[in-house]
Amino acid sequence: KPAVVFDMGGKFDKSFNEGVYEGAERFAKESGIKYLEFEVTNETQREQAIRRMARKGANPILGVGFAQGPAIEKIAKEYPDTSFAIIDSVVDVPNVQSIVFNEHEGSFLVGVLAAKASETGKLGFVGGMDIPLIRRFACGYVGGAQWANKDVEVLQNMTGSTPAAWNDPTKGAELARSQFDRGADVVFAAAGSTGLGVLQAAEDAGKKAIGVDSNQNYLHPGTMLTSMLKRVDIAAYNVFKSAKAGELKPGINVLGLGENGVGWALDEHNKDMITDEMKAAVAKAEAGIKSGEIKVHDYMADNTCPY
Amino acid sequence: MADTYLLILLTLDATLRVATPLILAAMAGLFSERSGVIDIGLEGKMLAAAFAAAATAAVTGSAWAGLGMGISVSIGLALLHGFACITHRGDQVISGVAINVVAAGLTIVLGIAWFHQGGRTPTLDASARFTEHALPFADAARSIPVIGPLYAEVISGHNILVYLALAVVPLTWWVVYRTRFGLRLRAVGENPAAVDTAGISVTGLRYSALVIAGTLCGIAGTYLSTAHSAAFVRDMTAGKGYMALAAMIFGKWKPVPTLFACLLFGFLDAMAVRLQGVELPVIGIFPVQLLQALPYILTVVLLAGFIGKAIAPKASGTPYVKERT
Amino acid sequence: MSQPIKLPKWVDVGVIPALNILAALAVSALVILALGENPIEALDVMLYGAFGYDEAIGYTLYYTTNFIFTGLAVAVAFHAGLFNIGGEGQAYIGGLGVGLVILALDGLLPWYALLPLAMIGAALFGGIWAAVPGWLQAYRGSHIVITTIMFNFIASALMVYLLVNVMIKPGQMSPESREFAESAWLPMAHQMFAVIGIDVSRSPLNLSFVLALIASVLVAIFIWRTRWGYAIRTVGRNETAAIYAGIDPKKTIFWTMALSGMLAGMVGINEIMGVQHKLLLNFTAGYGFTGIAVALMGRNHPIGIVLASLLFGTLYQGGAELDFEFEQITRDMVIVIQGFIILFSGALAYMFNPLVARLIGRLMPARG
Amino acid sequence: MTSDHQQSMAGGGEPPAIELKGISKSFGPVQANRNVTLRVMPGTIHGIVGENGAGKSTLMSILYGFYHADAGEILVDGTPVTIASSRAAIDLGIGMVHQHFMLVDTMSVLDNVMLGSEGGALLDKGERAARAELARLSRDYGLTVDPDALVGDLSVGQQQRVEILKALIRGCRILVLDEPTGVLTPQEADRLFEILDALRERGVTIILITHKLREILAATDSVSVMRLGEMVAHRKTPETSAEELAELMVGRKVLLRVDKPEPKIGETILQADNVTVTDAQDVDRVKAVSFTVHAGEIVGIAGVAGNGQSELLQALAGIQRLSGGSFSINGTRTVSAATPYNPHEARGLGIAHVPEDRHHMGLVTAFPAHENHILGHQDWDQYNNGLLLDREAAIADCAAEMERYDVRPPNPHLPAASFSGGNQQKLVLARELETEPKLLLVGQPTRGVDIGAIEFIHNTLVAMRDQGAAVLLVSVELEEIMSLSDRILVMSDGRIVGEMMAADADPQRIGLMMANISEDDAPQGSPEGDKAA
Ligand SMILES: Nc1ncnc2c1ncn2[C@@H]1O[C@H](COP(=O)(O)OP(=O)(O)OP(=O)(O)O)[C@@H](O)[C@H]1O
Numbered sequence A: 001k002p003a004v005v006f007d008m009g010g011k012f013d014k015s016f017n018e019g020v021y022e023g024a025e026r027f028a029k030e031s032g033i034k035y036l037e038f039e040v041t042n043e044t045q046r047e048q049a050i051r052r053m054a055r056k057g058a059n060p061i062l063g064v065g066f067a068q069g070p071a072i073e074k075i076a077k078e079y080p081d082t083s084f085a086i087i088d089s090v091v092d093v094p095n096v097q098s099i100v101f102n103e104h105e106g107s108f109l110v111g112v113l114a115a116k117a118s119e120t121g122k123l124g125f126v127g128g129m130d131i132p133l134i135r136r137f138a139c140g141y142v143g144g145a146q147w148a149n150k151d152v153e154v155l156q157n158m159t160g161s162t163p164a165a166w167n168d169p170t171k172g173a174e175l176a177r178s179q180f181d182r183g184a185d186v187v188f189a190a191a192g193s194t195g196l197g198v199l200q201a202a203e204d205a206g207k208k209a210i211g212v213d214s215n216q217n218y219l220h221p222g223t224m225l226t227s228m229l230k231r232v233d234i235a236a237y238n239v240f241k242s243a244k245a246g247e248l249k250p251g252i253n254v255l256g257l258g259e260n261g262v263g264w265a266l267d268e269h270n271k272d273m274i275t276d277e278m279k280a281a282v283a284k285a286e287a288g289i290k291s292g293e294i295k296v297h298d299y300m301a302d303n304t305c306p307y
Numbered sequence B: 001m002a003d004t005y006l007l008i009l010l011t012l013d014a015t016l017r018v019a020t021p022l023i024l025a026a027m028a029g030l031f032s033e034r035s036g037v038i039d040i041g042l043e044g045k046m047l048a049a050a051f052a053a054a055a056t057a058a059v060t061g062s063a064w065a066g067l068g069m070g071i072s073v074s075i076g077l078a079l080l081h082g083f084a085c086i087t088h089r090g091d092q093v094i095s096g097v098a099i100n101v102v103a104a105g106l107t108i109v110l111g112i113a114w115f116h117q118g119g120r121t122p123t124l125d126a127s128a129r130f131t132e133h134a135l136p137f138a139d140a141a142r143s144i145p146v147i148g149p150l151y152a153e154v155i156s157g158h159n160i161l162v163y164l165a166l167a168v169v170p171l172t173w174w175v176v177y178r179t180r181f182g183l184r185l186r187a188v189g190e191n192p193a194a195v196d197t198a199g200i201s202v203t204g205l206r207y208s209a210l211v212i213a214g215t216l217c218g219i220a221g222t223y224l225s226t227a228h229s230a231a232f233v234r235d236m237t238a239g240k241g242y243m244a245l246a247a248m249i250f251g252k253w254k255p256v257p258t259l260f261a262c263l264l265f266g267f268l269d270a271m272a273v274r275l276q277g278v279e280l281p282v283i284g285i286f287p288v289q290l291l292q293a294l295p296y297i298l299t300v301v302l303l304a305g306f307i308g309k310a311i312a313p314k315a316s317g318t319p320y321v322k323e324r325t
Numbered sequence C: 001m002s003q004p005i006k007l008p009k010w011v012d013v014g015v016i017p018a019l020n021i022l023a024a025l026a027v028s029a030l031v032i033l034a035l036g037e038n039p040i041e042a043l044d045v046m047l048y049g050a051f052g053y054d055e056a057i058g059y060t061l062y063y064t065t066n067f068i069f070t071g072l073a074v075a076v077a078f079h080a081g082l083f084n085i086g087g088e089g090q091a092y093i094g095g096l097g098v099g100l101v102i103l104a105l106d107g108l109l110p111w112y113a114l115l116p117l118a119m120i121g122a123a124l125f126g127g128i129w130a131a132v133p134g135w136l137q138a139y140r141g142s143h144i145v146i147t148t149i150m151f152n153f154i155a156s157a158l159m160v161y162l163l164v165n166v167m168i169k170p171g172q173m174s175p176e177s178r179e180f181a182e183s184a185w186l187p188m189a190h191q192m193f194a195v196i197g198i199d200v201s202r203s204p205l206n207l208s209f210v211l212a213l214i215a216s217v218l219v220a221i222f223i224w225r226t227r228w229g230y231a232i233r234t235v236g237r238n239e240t241a242a243i244y245a246g247i248d249p250k251k252t253i254f255w256t257m258a259l260s261g262m263l264a265g266m267v268g269i270n271e272i273m274g275v276q277h278k279l280l281l282n283f284t285a286g287y288g289f290t291g292i293a294v295a296l297m298g299r300n301h302p303i304g305i306v307l308a309s310l311l312f313g314t315l316y317q318g319g320a321e322l323d324f325e326f327e328q329i330t331r332d333m334v335i336v337i338q339g340f341i342i343l344f345s346g347a348l349a350y351m352f353n354p355l356v357a358r359l360i361g362r363l364m365p366a367r368g
Numbered sequence D: 001m002t003s004d005h006q007q008s009m010a011g012g013g014e015p016p017a018i019e020l021k022g023i024s025k026s027f028g029p030v031q032a033n034r035n036v037t038l039r040v041m042p043g044t045i046h047g048i049v050g051e052n053g054a055g056k057s058t059l060m061s062i063l064y065g066f067y068h069a070d071a072g073e074i075l076v077d078g079t080p081v082t083i084a085s086s087r088a089a090i091d092l093g094i095g096m097v098h099q100h101f102m103l104v105d106t107m108s109v110l111d112n113v114m115l116g117s118e119g120g121a122l123l124d125k126g127e128r129a130a131r132a133e134l135a136r137l138s139r140d141y142g143l144t145v146d147p148d149a150l151v152g153d154l155s156v157g158q159q160q161r162v163e164i165l166k167a168l169i170r171g172c173r174i175l176v177l178d179e180p181t182g183v184l185t186p187q188e189a190d191r192l193f194e195i196l197d198a199l200r201e202r203g204v205t206i207i208l209i210t211h212k213l214r215e216i217l218a219a220t221d222s223v224s225v226m227r228l229g230e231m232v233a234h235r236k237t238p239e240t241s242a243e244e245l246a247e248l249m250v251g252r253k254v255l256l257r258v259d260k261p262e263p264k265i266g267e268t269i270l271q272a273d274n275v276t277v278t279d280a281q282d283v284d285r286v287k288a289v290s291f292t293v294h295a296g297e298i299v300g301i302a303g304v305a306g307n308g309q310s311e312l313l314q315a316l317a318g319i320q321r322l323s324g325g326s327f328s329i330n331g332t333r334t335v336s337a338a339t340p341y342n343p344h345e346a347r348g349l350g351i352a353h354v355p356e357d358r359h360h361m362g363l364v365t366a367f368p369a370h371e372n373h374i375l376g377h378q379d380w381d382q383y384n385n386g387l388l389l390d391r392e393a394a395i396a397d398c399a400a401e402m403e404r405y406d407v408r409p410p411n412p413h414l415p416a417a418s419f420s421g422g423n424q425q426k427l428v429l430a431r432e433l434e435t436e437p438k439l440l441l442v443g444q445p446t447r448g449v450d451i452g453a454i455e456f457i458h459n460t461l462v463a464m465r466d467q468g469a470a471v472l473l474v475s476v477e478l479e480e481i482m483s484l485s486d487r488i489l490v491m492s493d494g495r496i497v498g499e500m501m502a503a504d505a506d507p508q509r510i511g512l513m514m515a516n517i518s519e520d521d522a523p524q525g526s527p528e529g530d531k532a533a
């Protein structure tokens, strides 16, 4: 019986956790296998929840989010016969698969779109918790924007330095407003639930916004330029599916543009906002990245951003 | 230069938005404590109101219905506080703590049970929220030097609850110092026996003060979830009630100084948000935690009597007992 | 907190508290009913979750440990007439003290040598975090309720700053320190039982539970059987009489708060040295606030506090089970119950007195 | 003061302004009023006398609607009324000046006066009216106070004027004053009686509560006497005498002389030189007082309450610090502002202290008797076993002392709160005397204590003296001072204004000294307070 432990924000965060939820649901529907789930609501619960799943005999156990890394590591050692998977963190234990995404690549693409869509030449970025992972989003975004238009300026803000920063839409909205007031007209939110406030603020101010992780285009049609997709749904689905087939491999599983692990969303909610020129530009960037022609800098490689 | 001015104005603009719930809650605390009832429960009342307002607005689609429900729930909690510490002479601090804890738990429990979104309420449409209004001539005024931008950026363009909060301050001043109710309120917080022997009901006065406090906290909570943002999220107040309490103490239980304390704390908060993770020249990454802790540090320093002296209404904290039965 | 109606002692310490808790549980049951679930079933699940299997018992007692420390902290201050709402911050900073000691020495010393040093660290840091508001109350007249609340927020900001900027393990995203060397961990219950050949499941329960029980006994002796405890109680009941008796209320307030903070700081021994094995954010998870409910319910007596802690341990651990088993109920229900207990056992503590007095009057009309 | 009492007690038609019939009131186990009857004729000053705790304040609080009688009837101008609240009393034209002032210190005189009679929901109009009214009253009765002064900055006498103004501005026709002179200087008291006379001239009926017979005789038209909750007599003032009233009050012949042998005066135990004590408000309460107390004598300090005796006693006990001068104990330890001591050290020097206010200082009423028995002695070896308190020793000691002092019930485990006032006092005495002190400081030893206990306490104090202790006795009961002391000091306004051997003392002379002229009627400035921001 597979199990998933969602992180703070909950499975209906319209973003990261919800993506995992959708993947898990898809697996459940297709295979008819029910899965165990738990939503962590405070920091000390992670370990207990994961251990409880392990004790109940769940296999595999999927931990969602980098914050669960230490807990997965600890319990994976306690239960060496159970398979684990962790999204967004690398845990070096033989029975754990670590799934990480090349967020910088996806961010690069939405950066291209943002730069093309901007009239003021100023873009905004609102991050959640100030950690290298989010800086990686930001860096890729800036890279893409400047690739598309050298003169583009990106205003960046982080919401906070603790996990509470994922769940503070009010603050997100405040940050977005401050960027709009300073001239930005497209804002990219990589901030979990906090991002909902960013997107709302964009709608209130009549600006454009870019969602993250799941396809958030439907939230504010007309405002949402696109969403940077991080296919955690596919990752979750694959974890459960390969585990069912008994082939969940330990080690690091990097999902980038090439693996369709990241991308950008185009659907009926935003098709009118994406011009052909934008499509062409982003397609060119996509091809460039895949071919290696464009090197997107990974912030986490050296904790710097050259753009 | 003009840019810097604009930046200052924008920060002031944000300050006003952030300070609004503080102002309302601090005035609530002022009414309550002036009547001799300590109100640790500002936080809980605001939180419950934020939830009730967002939930109601989500279901009915009406911001005003949300406001009504927010206020009602907050008044309900205020009356519970009164029941415990006026009627039953319970400890005011403990009662306030109880209200905070109940509100913290119940908003999440009900939120998850009703909306299944991890304790969040559904995102509200513009029609179910208090949206922002540009004041007349805001755009036209922009071109006037100095005051033009001030008017357009800072004064204009807020939702109605912000203006309400600003109006509440002079109103509070007027009620407290210029009306019969205010005179009695000030007296009952200092010496309830004096009020009692003047033929005025201490209980009645204190309950009225609590109802006013409940109303103001209700508006503050409603502002958080239906005006400042578009949904309720768990623990949405995040200590704003305590900060309002600090602001009220900082303002020495007086309306106008309290307003300035709220604006100062709001400003610090707005600065902290903007400086998070931003690399500054010379200093590097600014420790925003210092800004976040500053309101509390300042309040402690004030309470310690190092900058002026904060003296609470004399009777606050003690239930009024007439007969030693 | 004067007690308006005089009742026989057994009613006062037995019947009334029981009624208060029943009222709190009844209201909580109504909430569960309103959520569309069956409160009896919920109670059943909760009890199973707390005591149904050995790991559960371990968890229950692990929570109990924290509550004993914070409950004692609140109670000690109460005896001096002080309301210490700052247990949360004191526990947090106490944990910092533990963490610093162990991070500095964990490779060098084994746990049993570290334990006394870590306890000193916890006591020193937690104690100072409470003694400062204590000093401000005693010598500057600053209201201790407000200052301890403020200190909670300051502690929180300080810990975020330290963990994010200073103590974070390099190359890691979560603001957490590095893990301590395993030799520095407090022995876990299952390890200790294994030594004597009993096999129990792994749980966070560790040696600190024993420390908590010892602390309860010591606090009881200290408060009721020493001249210092006598001084504390005198100051709490009648400050003028204390002055008359040659007791300095200011010093007493200062030291009582320091002691209170030391006890709260011991949460750090359980959480940091015993369970988490590293410094992390928000490990206090509201235990400090729960200490208020524990002390109120336990009537500020260590025996009552141990029992109340056990009840809250049950609620916390059983509450997790609720979360797993019920669609509509989440763990936060525990917070609701806790709130109602504070309300009924604290703020409305005397609500039932007139009623009970009348009942007793009817049953035993001969009473003087 | 004026004493031309026109006998306005109308004989026939006019009904009494106030008539109380069969009023009873209990507070839990205490019956404060029992079947009390009272008639007060309009336009007179009617005195009520009675010892502490006789129930005077309670009766008046019932009349004022502050408490509710358990039984009985109230008639105002001959019509039965129910006075459910103070509001009702005010509406009936009853005003009251409480024993403890009911003023808000942080508000102005004007605000205080307006409270409850604001004249509309907004203050502006009422303020103007109240100002005008205050000006008028000041003209008519000489009741001058600055309406904008903060009440907290006023002297006690001025505060009392504010209380009277409050009543008058609400249009009261019947004014009750509860022990108005207890806190006043003699000049202030004389001023007060002039004002009362003026009020009577204008037809206000006045009820004056006091236990000072001199005031009754000087100021009232008629007088009622209360004892132990009951009304025991009514007299027309001209037809009675101080002796008769005193006997009625206490229910026995007063001035029982304690039989005591000649004192055997020993060496000097306490030598005070220019002792000065300043309170938190920076007011000198004790002003350069010098005196000595020897072993084997009782020195009594007489004086009206509030003239510095309490502060002096507390300074000697180490509770208050000196601000000037010094005193020495046994000629060995000299205490001054620079070399202070605390109660702990004082006890170590052989000083015992029976405080004036047992509830607030002498006892922790929530503690059982045996814990109260070690209050102040909690550090002593005999009550400690190393780190731990020796409870058994304390209980045994306490039980033995309870036996000796006839404390009832003799149960060391009962909380102090459940003993009666007299027995509480005995608990304190037992604790303090048991230490066989060299110097015994005693304040109000028999306040609120029954007659049996009074005699016991008096005899005990004399026995202490005869064993060679130096006793310093502070009491506001002149009779107590006169019957116990070997030497008498009289204090007024913080100074010792007279000293005499008890043998030479007569009440008239001491009374005059107690009312000693002191310069000022305390016309303190009213600093501009920072009112409403
Ligand atoms: N509010 C109260 N609760 C309980 N007992 C009270 C209360 N007020 C007065 N008593 C008791 O009632 C009795 C009469 O008190 P009261 O104050 O009427 O006396 P009094 O004659 O005014 O005395 P004094 O001269 O000391 O003012 C006393 O035994 C007192 O302890």
Ligand SMILES: Nc1ncnc2c1ncn2[C@@H]1O[C@H](COP(=O)(O)OP(=O)(O)OP(=O)(O)O)[C@@H](O)[C@H]1O
Residues within 6 Å of the ligand: C006, D029, D030, D417, D418, D419, D420, D421, D422, D423, D448, D449, D450
């Ligand atoms: N708070 C209390 N709780 C219980 N019993 C009390 C309390 N106060 C007084 N009593 C009881 O009520 C009775 C009367 O008390 P009170 O103090 O009025 O006595 P009293 O008549 O003044 O006696 P004494 O002359 O000794 O002062 C006493 O027997 C006492 O035990």
Ligand SMILES: [Mg+2]
Residues within 6 Å of the ligand: D056, D057, D058, D099, D178, D179
């Ligand atoms: Mg009286």
Ligand SMILES: [Mg+2]
Residues within 6 Å of the ligand: D053, D420, D421, D422, D448, D449
């Ligand atoms: Mg008595």
